[in-house]
Amino acid sequence: MKLTLRIWRQASPDEPGRMVAYEVPDANPDMSFLELLDVLNERLTLEGDDPVSFDHDCREGICGACGVVINGQAHGPRERTTTCQLHIREFNDGDVIDVEPWRSVAFGVIKDLMVDRSGLDRIIQAGGYISAPTGSAPEAHSTPVPKPIADTAFDNATCIGCGACVAACPNGSSMLFTSAKVAHLNSLPQGAPERAERVLNLVEAMDAEGFGGCTNTGECTVACPKGIPMDSIATLNREYLRASLGRK
């Protein structure tokens, strides 16, 4: 397959960037999108050009490191699929594909397609955990969890923190990410003791990072490779309201 990639090239955070077109004449339909970038980078390296920088790690859709906006869609055209799991067979021979970094004031471009997502880490630090004494793990059956609650918690725990929600949101909001943490931890008995404090801290940290607010457009849920639903945002709002009214 012959593809043309138009990629955002930006040498450093302070320099202006621009879209640069590259032809990849030897794309294999069975390649992943990241492998397509690898093939391009191999050639750029041999030609003495600067390869395209992009974040990646596990390449099996579970780490949340990769993620670029492909033809205006975070993680590309296939729903519930990370960039690394997106295959070139989703495209047609001769396609021109636009590749851009996540866009949000809270995610500064480091280089090319690589952005600084440490804002999400600071949200996690503010409350994306439960406090537990160290030592051996407690017997799992000692705290019964009803099946529907375990399911909700697990569905939300599948969030890999890739930031596609922020990239897709017209307001650059991280509500879906934050809501996944709240819907995960606040629904479980293990998270109950810190329930109110957690949601207050998470929202405070989220707002402090400069993310926008939620206008319930739902763009985030479409982009989310893990299918975190809008219901999680309703849960976050409910938990925040509850905690603000002083209920523990």
Next chain:
Amino acid sequence: MAVTTPTRPAPAARPPRPKRSSSAPLNFWRSTIGKKTVMAVTGALMLLFLIVHMLGNLKIFFGPTDFDHYAHWLRTIGEPVLHGAWFLWIMRVGLGLAVILHVVSAYQLSRRDLKARPTKYVHHQRARASYATHIMRYGGITLALFIVYHLLDFTTLTLNRHGVEGAAYDNVVSSFSVWWVTVIYIVAMLSLGLHIQHGFWSAAQTLGVNRPSRDRALKATATTLAVLLTAGFIVVPVAVLAGLVD
């Protein structure tokens, strides 16, 4: 062959997160979710008012005597417990506050949202959100301007062609007999319908009352309310222009 590996810039010294105030209402108002909650509650109050307003308007089809009597009664609600027109003023102050809080929250949140996403994608995103969601801000501005015009038309009677205090029926007929006034009202009411269609469901989401099991019912209610209110409001100017009410 030199390959430059991008190094992450050393993290700039970040200002510490501002300490949370001891005042819970202040923290709430400062947060994005708090402001959205204020918008949801004030929006719900305005929606309740609009339902009553629309139903009251339809009394115009019972003729001038009924309609003017109804208009007069609105000024006397609550008597003799309340003094004359006090109820009216309580409503005006309450609704005025609701509008102000709604607009201030919307303005502050919109500014924040636009700042959070300064760079647009070169390849435009295909919006999956509905048209109603897409034009909330413009619709809101349209409605704010319309409210000013509407008050000057029928409350202060400044712009009203008939403009006789107490002659509500004739005032309505005189305004809507002009085609472009009717057009303004129709455009404003279509904006209102779209605003409610997204706003009602969005408020349920913001207040955390939405659940997966209620989602469809809430969306259906939003659309029904939007259609009924728009139709109920538009039918009066259209009837005047068509000569059914004169």
